[in-house]
Amino acid sequence: MRFAATLRGGYLAGSVLGSVLLARPAQGLPPDVEIARFLYDRPAAYSLTFDDGLVTHITESVPILDRHGLRGTFFLFIDNIKDDTPSNWMAWRRAAASGHEVSSHSQTHMDLTQPVGRAVLDNEIIGSYRIIEQKTGIAPLSFAYPYSSVNDYVRRLVLETYAFDRADCRVWGGDDFTVEMGIDQIERAIAQREWEYVMLHGVGEYTWGALEPEHLDALCAYLAANAERIWTDTYARVSTYIRKRNGVEVMRRNVTPESFEFRLRLPDRREFQGLPDVPLTVRIPLEGRNARGVQAALRGESLPLRASVDGLYLLAEVPADGSWVRIVW
Numbered sequence: 001m002r003f004a005a006t007l008r009g010g011y012l013a014g015s016v017l018g019s020v021l022l023a024r025p026a027q028g029l030p031p032d033v034e035i036a037r038f039l040y041d042r043p044a045a046y047s048l049t050f051d052d053g054l055v056t057h058i059t060e061s062v063p064i065l066d067r068h069g070l071r072g073t074f075f076l077f078i079d080n081i082k083d084d085t086p087s088n089w090m091a092w093r094r095a096a097a098s099g100h101e102v103s104s105h106s107q108t109h110m111d112l113t114q115p116v117g118r119a120v121l122d123n124e125i126i127g128s129y130r131i132i133e134q135k136t137g138i139a140p141l142s143f144a145y146p147y148s149s150v151n152d153y154v155r156r157l158v159l160e161t162y163a164f165d166r167a168d169c170r171v172w173g174g175d176d177f178t179v180e181m182g183i184d185q186i187e188r189a190i191a192q193r194e195w196e197y198v199m200l201h202g203v204g205e206y207t208w209g210a211l212e213p214e215h216l217d218a219l220c221a222y223l224a225a226n227a228e229r230i231w232t233d234t235y236a237r238v239s240t241y242i243r244k245r246n247g248v249e250v251m252r253r254n255v256t257p258e259s260f261e262f263r264l265r266l267p268d269r270r271e272f273q274g275l276p277d278v279p280l281t282v283r284i285p286l287e288g289r290n291a292r293g294v295q296a297a298l299r300g301e302s303l304p305l306r307a308s309v310d311g312l313y314l315l316a317e318v319p320a321d322g323s324w325v326r327i328v329w
């Protein structure tokens with residue numbers, strides 16, 4: 001009984017102290033610089049990945065995504081891209097240039113865990129990389145295993161060439177799939193503050209796990225309408241954000257009551273090289289200050305700032321390239 005009373009007293013004292021610190025900026029302590037879970041401080045992220053480089057990915061998926069201002073990921077296997085169909089290299093080059101991710105799903109769609117020689121695996125993994133880079137003008141960043149079939153050896157080979165890999169994941173499509181199920185999954189990702197990526201196949205085309213174009217359109221409309229709560233982007237861009245977020249080092253200097261500087265820097269390791277230019281969103285506790293009175297500069301230029309939805313944090317998108325950002329409260 002007595003023990004419980006002491007605990008409760010201690011808890012109350014702690015929360016009173018906490019509110020005093022919140023109301024008045026702490027003196028002399030460097031401000032926290034946190035990295036938001038996802039870009040723009042959205043609670044969750046979503047990626048739509050389309051497998052096999054199908055004809056309807058060019059005729060249906062790309063136009064639907066474009067109409068809603070979303071970017072998708074397309075995992076092509078090289079032998080499926082043919083000049084006399086809509087799924088030809090010029091079409092994929094345009095899709096890549098407009099911001100969609102065009103990545104690899106091997107050369108021939110073989111099961112890479114079969115007992116084959118190194119030359120065969122190199123052709124599937126490195127050969128497909130070179131062709132996509134040459135045909136689209138953009139080096140692929142991700143690799144999706146055919147049949148989601150992978151072992152440690154294959155994975156190690158893939159990650160020598162690609163930054164990211166995709167194995168088995170949730171599927172959108174098939175006879176039992178409905179738009180409501182897709183919306184439930186999006187809402188669950190938001191509630192659980194997660195990144196979810198889904199695999200799609202034919203869009204109005206008879207394939208395994210096919211989906212009607214109207215259903216894809218409705219789901220893209222939902223993602224676009226909820227863009228404040230969910231960040232929809234390519235597999236490689238969300239993977240890049242998460243890798244940078246988990247690896248970044250935050251340094252602060254020149255801390256005074258009126259100003260301070262910080263920088264984000266990535267360790268000099270291979271896993272951080274050659275990644276897309278995705279900035280990190282930083283969260284700095286406002287501690288009672290008005291976000292509108294704060295200014296920031298990066299490399300001599302003004303850096304846009306805003307307050308978080310709850311008004312407690314200052315937010316900004318900052319490159320993790322070691323440049324110092326100066327904040328004046």
Ligand SMILES: [Zn+2]
Pocket residue numbers: 051052105109146147
């Ligand atoms: Zn496939």
